[in-house]
Amino acid sequence: MSSPVTTAKPAPDRYPDLADRRLAATMTAEDHAEDRGLDPFERTTCRTHRRWLHQCVASPQHVVVITGHRWCRDCACALTVLVDELTGDVRLTCPRCRTTPDNRVTRQLVRACRGSLAAAAEGRDRTRTP
Numbered sequence: 433m434s435s436p437v438t439t440a441k442p443a444p445d446r447y448p449d450l451a452d453r454r455l456a457a458t459m460t461a462e463d464h465a466e467d468r469g470l471d472p473f474e475r476t477t478c479r480t481h482r483r484w485l486h487q488c489v490a491s492p493q494h495v496v497v498i499t500g501h502r503w504c505r506d507c508a509c510a511l512t513v514l515v516d517e518l519t520g521d522v523r524l525t526c527p528r529c530r531t532t533p534d535n536r537v538t539r540q541l542v543r544a545c546r547g548s549l550a551a552a553a554e555g556r557d558r559t560r561t562p
């Protein structure tokens with residue numbers, strides 16, 4: 433029954449009011465990992481919106497011009513986010529040049545969103561099991 437995900441000692445629950453307990457646990461774990469040096473852009477949860485990343489990555493607050501996250505430098509334009517919850521696919525497309533910027537930060541963001549989709553889906557499946 434034990435989860436292989438975390439081996440560290442359980443962190444104190446920072447989000448006791450969140451209905452999604454799996455989200456709360458993941459968010460707490462990532463908060464602590466971030467304190468220990470995890471790149472905040474590797475997170476699958478969002479501390480600002482208290483959601484899975486793929487659920488709020490379309491928010492303007494996830495556009496970071498300085499780093500280039502969700503940003504097309506060629507067009508100086510925020511990327512549009514398309515999340516397919518069924519296939520687990522995530523696409524970031526520039527609404528002006530209609531391409532996905534081929535750079536490290538865009539790939540990183542897509543990877544984090546896919547991770548969050550997978551984690552959220554896993555939680556749902558577990559809840560459904562009798």
Ligand SMILES: [Zn+2]
Binds near residue numbers: 479480482489491
């Ligand atoms: Zn967010």
Ligand SMILES: [Zn+2]
Binds near residue numbers: 505506507508530
């Ligand atoms: Zn563009």
